[in-house]
Amino acid sequence: MSYFDEVSEAAHFVRAKLGSLKPRLGIVLGSGLGAAADAVHDRVIVPYDDIPHFPKSTVEGHSGLLVAGTLGGTPVLVMQGRVHFYEGYSLKEVTFPMRVMGALGVRAVILTNAAGGIIDGYKIGQLVLIADHINMMGWNPLVGPNDPRFAFGRPNSGLRFFDMSEAYSKRLRQVATQAAELEGQTLEEGVYLAVSGPSFETPAEIRAFRTMGATLVGMSTVPETIVARHMGIEVLGLSCVTNLASGLSATPLNHSEVFEAGKLVERKLAELLERIAMWIAALVEAEA
Ligand code: HPA
Numbered sequence: 001m002s003y004f005d006e007v008s009e010a011a012h013f014v015r016a017k018l019g020s021l022k023p024r025l026g027i028v029l030g031s032g033l034g035a036a037a038d039a040v041h042d043r044v045i046v047p048y049d050d051i052p053h054f055p056k057s058t059v060e061g062h063s064g065l066l067v068a069g070t071l072g073g074t075p076v077l078v079m080q081g082r083v084h085f086y087e088g089y090s091l092k093e094v095t096f097p098m099r100v101m102g103a104l105g106v107r108a109v110i111l112t113n114a115a116g117g118i119i120d121g122y123k124i125g126q127l128v129l130i131a132d133h134i135n136m137m138g139w140n141p142l143v144g145p146n147d148p149r150f151a152f153g154r155p156n157s158g159l160r161f162f163d164m165s166e167a168y169s170k171r172l173r174q175v176a177t178q179a180a181e182l183e184g185q186t187l188e189e190g191v192y193l194a195v196s197g198p199s200f201e202t203p204a205e206i207r208a209f210r211t212m213g214a215t216l217v218g219m220s221t222v223p224e225t226i227v228a229r230h231m232g233i234e235v236l237g238l239s240c241v242t243n244l245a246s247g248l249s250a251t252p253l254n255h256s257e258v259f260e261a262g263k264l265v266e267r268k269l270a271e272l273l274e275r276i277a278m279w280i281a282a283l284v285e286a287e288a
Pocket of ligand 1: 115
Protein backbone atom coordinates (compact mmCIF):
# COMPACT_ATOMS: atom_id res chain seq x y z
CA MET A 1 0.00 0.00 0.00
CA SER A 2 1.39 3.44 -0.93
CA TYR A 3 1.91 6.16 1.67
CA PHE A 4 -0.87 8.14 -0.01
CA ASP A 5 -3.23 5.17 0.29
CA GLU A 6 -2.39 4.80 3.97
CA VAL A 7 -3.18 8.49 4.51
CA SER A 8 -6.46 8.07 2.60
CA GLU A 9 -7.41 5.06 4.69
CA ALA A 10 -6.71 6.92 7.95
CA ALA A 11 -8.64 9.96 6.73
CA HIS A 12 -11.56 7.76 5.71
CA PHE A 13 -11.60 6.22 9.21
CA VAL A 14 -11.55 9.62 10.95
CA ARG A 15 -14.14 11.12 8.59
CA ALA A 16 -16.56 8.34 9.45
CA LYS A 17 -16.30 9.32 13.13
CA LEU A 18 -16.96 13.02 12.48
CA GLY A 19 -20.46 12.86 11.05
CA SER A 20 -21.31 16.20 9.45
CA LEU A 21 -18.35 18.05 11.01
CA LYS A 22 -15.89 19.31 8.38
CA PRO A 23 -12.74 20.52 10.15
CA ARG A 24 -11.20 23.60 8.54
CA LEU A 25 -8.53 24.27 11.16
CA GLY A 26 -6.01 21.79 12.57
CA ILE A 27 -4.27 22.37 15.88
CA VAL A 28 -1.29 20.43 17.23
CA LEU A 29 -0.74 20.74 20.98
CA GLY A 30 2.84 20.19 22.14
CA SER A 31 4.45 19.02 25.40
CA GLY A 32 2.35 19.93 28.41
CA LEU A 33 0.07 22.11 26.27
CA GLY A 34 -2.89 19.77 25.86
CA ALA A 35 -5.50 21.73 27.83
CA ALA A 36 -6.76 23.68 24.83
CA ALA A 37 -8.48 20.48 23.70
CA ASP A 38 -10.79 20.76 26.72
CA ALA A 39 -12.25 23.98 25.31
CA VAL A 40 -13.47 22.16 22.19
CA HIS A 41 -17.28 21.85 22.04
CA ASP A 42 -19.29 18.83 20.87
CA ARG A 43 -16.15 16.77 21.18
CA VAL A 44 -15.53 13.59 19.25
CA ILE A 45 -12.43 11.87 20.59
CA VAL A 46 -10.47 9.38 18.51
CA PRO A 47 -7.40 7.75 20.12
CA TYR A 48 -4.41 7.56 17.77
CA ASP A 49 -4.27 3.85 18.59
CA ASP A 50 -7.57 3.31 16.78
CA ILE A 51 -6.61 5.07 13.55
CA PRO A 52 -5.07 2.86 10.86
CA HIS A 53 -1.37 3.62 10.18
CA PHE A 54 -1.33 6.48 12.73
CA PRO A 55 1.92 6.77 14.77
CA LYS A 56 1.64 6.33 18.55
CA SER A 57 3.42 8.69 20.94
CA THR A 58 5.92 7.18 23.36
CA VAL A 59 6.70 10.36 25.33
CA GLU A 60 5.23 11.19 28.70
CA GLY A 61 3.03 14.30 28.48
CA HIS A 62 1.84 13.57 24.96
CA SER A 63 -1.53 11.96 25.28
CA GLY A 64 -2.23 10.69 21.77
CA LEU A 65 -5.80 11.77 21.16
CA LEU A 66 -7.44 13.34 18.16
CA VAL A 67 -10.17 15.71 19.36
CA ALA A 68 -12.67 17.00 16.82
CA GLY A 69 -15.40 19.56 17.43
CA THR A 70 -15.74 23.32 17.36
CA LEU A 71 -13.48 25.92 18.94
CA GLY A 72 -14.63 29.54 18.91
CA GLY A 73 -17.33 28.32 16.50
CA THR A 74 -14.78 26.95 14.03
CA PRO A 75 -14.76 23.25 13.11
CA VAL A 76 -11.39 21.99 14.33
CA LEU A 77 -9.31 18.86 14.53
CA VAL A 78 -6.98 18.99 17.53
CA MET A 79 -4.05 16.68 18.03
CA GLN A 80 -3.37 16.26 21.71
CA GLY A 81 0.21 15.08 21.44
CA ARG A 82 2.49 14.38 18.50
CA VAL A 83 5.29 11.98 17.72
CA HIS A 84 8.88 13.07 17.25
CA PHE A 85 11.86 12.16 15.10
CA TYR A 86 13.85 11.33 18.26
CA GLU A 87 11.39 8.57 19.16
CA GLY A 88 12.73 6.68 16.17
CA TYR A 89 9.93 7.54 13.75
CA SER A 90 10.85 8.57 10.24
CA LEU A 91 9.79 12.09 9.22
CA LYS A 92 7.21 10.43 6.93
CA GLU A 93 5.67 8.88 10.06
CA VAL A 94 6.07 12.09 12.08
CA THR A 95 4.13 14.03 9.44
CA PHE A 96 1.52 11.35 8.74
CA PRO A 97 -1.13 13.09 10.91
CA MET A 98 -0.52 16.35 9.04
CA ARG A 99 -1.19 14.50 5.77
CA VAL A 100 -4.42 13.15 7.23
CA MET A 101 -5.45 16.68 8.14
CA GLY A 102 -4.77 17.69 4.54
CA ALA A 103 -6.87 14.79 3.26
CA LEU A 104 -9.73 15.86 5.55
CA GLY A 105 -9.78 19.35 4.03
CA VAL A 106 -8.06 21.36 6.73
CA ARG A 107 -7.06 24.80 5.34
CA ALA A 108 -4.89 26.15 8.15
CA VAL A 109 -2.96 24.63 11.04
CA ILE A 110 -1.74 26.01 14.34
CA LEU A 111 1.41 24.21 15.46
CA THR A 112 2.38 24.65 19.10
CA ASN A 113 5.50 23.45 20.84
CA ALA A 114 7.70 23.73 23.89
CA ALA A 115 10.97 25.45 23.08
CA GLY A 116 14.17 26.61 24.71
CA GLY A 117 14.75 30.37 24.57
CA ILE A 118 18.03 31.32 22.91
CA ILE A 119 17.98 35.11 23.19
CA ASP A 120 18.12 37.17 26.37
CA GLY A 121 14.89 38.58 27.61
CA TYR A 122 12.55 35.64 27.10
CA LYS A 123 10.65 34.68 30.22
CA ILE A 124 9.69 31.13 31.17
CA GLY A 125 6.11 30.56 30.04
CA GLN A 126 6.23 33.27 27.39
CA LEU A 127 4.40 32.54 24.13
CA VAL A 128 6.33 33.48 21.00
CA LEU A 129 4.95 33.64 17.47
CA ILE A 130 7.13 31.75 14.99
CA ALA A 131 8.00 34.07 12.10
CA ASP A 132 10.38 31.66 10.37
CA HIS A 133 12.36 28.50 10.96
CA ILE A 134 15.79 26.93 10.48
CA ASN A 135 15.84 23.19 9.82
CA MET A 136 18.83 21.62 11.59
CA MET A 137 17.23 18.18 11.94
CA GLY A 138 19.49 16.93 9.21
CA TRP A 139 16.56 15.63 7.17
CA ASN A 140 13.45 16.75 5.30
CA PRO A 141 10.12 14.88 5.36
CA LEU A 142 9.77 15.26 1.58
CA VAL A 143 12.94 13.37 0.69
CA GLY A 144 11.89 10.61 -1.73
CA PRO A 145 9.54 10.55 -4.71
CA ASN A 146 7.05 13.43 -4.89
CA ASP A 147 3.38 12.46 -4.84
CA PRO A 148 1.37 15.29 -6.44
CA ARG A 149 -1.88 13.77 -5.15
CA PHE A 150 -1.10 15.52 -1.85
CA ALA A 151 -2.28 18.76 -3.49
CA PHE A 152 -5.84 17.51 -2.92
CA GLY A 153 -6.92 19.84 -5.71
CA ARG A 154 -5.41 22.96 -4.18
CA PRO A 155 -3.62 25.23 -6.65
CA ASN A 156 0.18 25.45 -6.54
CA SER A 157 0.45 22.49 -4.18
CA GLY A 158 1.92 19.00 -4.25
CA LEU A 159 4.99 20.28 -6.08
CA ARG A 160 8.48 18.75 -6.03
CA PHE A 161 10.09 22.13 -5.33
CA PHE A 162 8.10 24.86 -3.67
CA ASP A 163 8.47 28.23 -2.06
CA MET A 164 9.12 28.54 1.66
CA SER A 165 9.59 32.32 1.80
CA GLU A 166 6.41 32.71 3.83
CA ALA A 167 6.26 29.35 5.58
CA TYR A 168 4.47 30.97 8.51
CA SER A 169 1.51 32.91 7.15
CA LYS A 170 1.80 36.65 7.57
CA ARG A 171 -1.93 37.17 7.78
CA LEU A 172 -2.35 34.45 10.41
CA ARG A 173 0.46 36.06 12.41
CA GLN A 174 -1.48 39.33 12.27
CA VAL A 175 -4.59 37.53 13.46
CA ALA A 176 -2.65 35.98 16.36
CA THR A 177 -1.08 39.29 17.34
CA GLN A 178 -4.45 41.03 17.42
CA ALA A 179 -6.07 38.17 19.31
CA ALA A 180 -3.30 38.35 21.91
CA GLU A 181 -3.71 42.10 22.26
CA LEU A 182 -7.39 41.62 23.10
CA GLU A 183 -6.28 39.23 25.85
CA GLY A 184 -3.84 41.84 27.13
CA GLN A 185 -0.83 39.89 25.89
CA THR A 186 1.94 40.97 23.54
CA LEU A 187 3.26 38.34 21.16
CA GLU A 188 6.85 38.74 20.05
CA GLU A 189 7.99 37.07 16.86
CA GLY A 190 10.92 34.64 16.86
CA VAL A 191 12.85 32.21 14.69
CA TYR A 192 12.49 28.53 15.62
CA LEU A 193 15.41 26.22 14.99
CA ALA A 194 14.66 22.50 14.96
CA VAL A 195 17.14 19.86 16.09
CA SER A 196 16.58 16.11 16.06
CA GLY A 197 17.18 15.63 19.79
CA PRO A 198 16.74 13.73 22.06
CA SER A 199 19.81 15.13 23.81
CA PHE A 200 19.51 18.79 24.65
CA GLU A 201 22.04 21.09 23.01
CA THR A 202 25.51 21.98 24.19
CA PRO A 203 26.25 25.61 25.08
CA ALA A 204 28.49 25.82 21.97
CA GLU A 205 25.60 24.68 19.76
CA ILE A 206 23.33 27.29 21.31
CA ARG A 207 25.94 30.02 20.69
CA ALA A 208 26.19 28.84 17.07
CA PHE A 209 22.38 28.83 16.67
CA ARG A 210 22.15 32.34 18.09
CA THR A 211 24.71 33.54 15.55
CA MET A 212 22.60 31.90 12.83
CA GLY A 213 19.62 34.01 13.83
CA ALA A 214 17.59 31.54 15.87
CA THR A 215 15.74 32.73 18.96
CA LEU A 216 14.05 29.42 19.88
CA VAL A 217 15.18 25.80 19.78
CA GLY A 218 13.03 22.68 19.79
CA MET A 219 12.58 19.15 18.45
CA SER A 220 9.33 19.36 16.48
CA THR A 221 7.13 21.56 14.27
CA VAL A 222 9.48 22.10 11.31
CA PRO A 223 8.65 18.78 9.55
CA GLU A 224 4.92 19.49 10.02
CA THR A 225 5.29 22.99 8.63
CA ILE A 226 7.14 21.71 5.55
CA VAL A 227 4.51 19.07 4.84
CA ALA A 228 1.62 21.51 5.45
CA ARG A 229 3.15 23.96 2.97
CA HIS A 230 3.59 21.14 0.45
CA MET A 231 -0.20 20.68 0.65
CA GLY A 232 -0.92 24.43 0.43
CA ILE A 233 -2.07 24.62 4.05
CA GLU A 234 -1.44 27.88 5.90
CA VAL A 235 0.65 27.61 9.07
CA LEU A 236 0.68 29.50 12.33
CA GLY A 237 3.40 28.50 14.81
CA LEU A 238 3.39 29.23 18.53
CA SER A 239 6.24 28.36 20.87
CA CYS A 240 6.01 28.26 24.61
CA VAL A 241 9.39 29.14 26.10
CA THR A 242 9.72 26.40 28.71
CA ASN A 243 13.35 26.96 29.61
CA LEU A 244 16.41 29.02 28.82
CA ALA A 245 18.53 27.15 26.28
CA SER A 246 21.70 25.33 27.27
CA GLY A 247 24.42 27.54 28.72
CA LEU A 248 22.03 30.41 29.47
CA SER A 249 20.88 29.16 32.82
CA ALA A 250 22.76 28.09 35.94
CA THR A 251 20.85 24.81 36.23
CA PRO A 252 20.96 21.72 33.95
CA LEU A 253 17.97 21.10 31.66
CA ASN A 254 15.46 18.33 32.19
CA HIS A 255 12.22 17.21 30.60
CA SER A 256 10.05 17.73 33.69
CA GLU A 257 11.04 21.42 33.73
CA VAL A 258 9.85 21.67 30.12
CA PHE A 259 6.64 19.87 30.97
CA GLU A 260 5.89 21.95 34.11
CA ALA A 261 6.45 25.26 32.28
CA GLY A 262 4.00 24.12 29.62
CA LYS A 263 1.44 23.47 32.32
CA LEU A 264 1.80 27.08 33.55
CA VAL A 265 0.69 28.58 30.23
CA GLU A 266 -1.79 25.95 29.13
CA ARG A 267 -4.78 28.10 30.14
CA LYS A 268 -3.46 31.26 28.56
CA LEU A 269 -2.69 29.34 25.39
CA ALA A 270 -6.15 27.75 25.37
CA GLU A 271 -7.84 31.17 25.53
CA LEU A 272 -5.63 32.56 22.83
CA LEU A 273 -6.22 29.57 20.56
CA GLU A 274 -9.98 29.90 20.96
CA ARG A 275 -9.91 33.52 19.87
CA ILE A 276 -7.56 32.82 16.98
CA ALA A 277 -9.76 29.90 15.87
CA MET A 278 -12.80 32.18 15.82
CA TRP A 279 -11.06 34.65 13.51
CA ILE A 280 -9.37 32.12 11.28
CA ALA A 281 -12.76 30.66 10.41
CA ALA A 282 -13.79 33.95 8.86
CA LEU A 283 -10.62 34.00 6.73
CA VAL A 284 -10.71 30.44 5.43
CA GLU A 285 -14.48 30.20 4.98
CA ALA A 286 -14.42 33.34 2.87
CA GLU A 287 -12.26 31.42 0.38
CA ALA A 288 -14.00 28.07 0.49
N1 HPA B 1 16.11 22.37 23.47
C1 HPA B 1 15.47 21.57 22.58
N2 HPA B 1 14.18 21.30 22.64
C2 HPA B 1 13.48 21.86 23.65
C3 HPA B 1 14.06 22.68 24.61
C4 HPA B 1 15.46 22.95 24.52
O1 HPA B 1 16.06 23.68 25.31
N3 HPA B 1 13.09 23.06 25.47
C5 HPA B 1 11.95 22.48 25.04
N4 HPA B 1 12.16 21.76 23.93
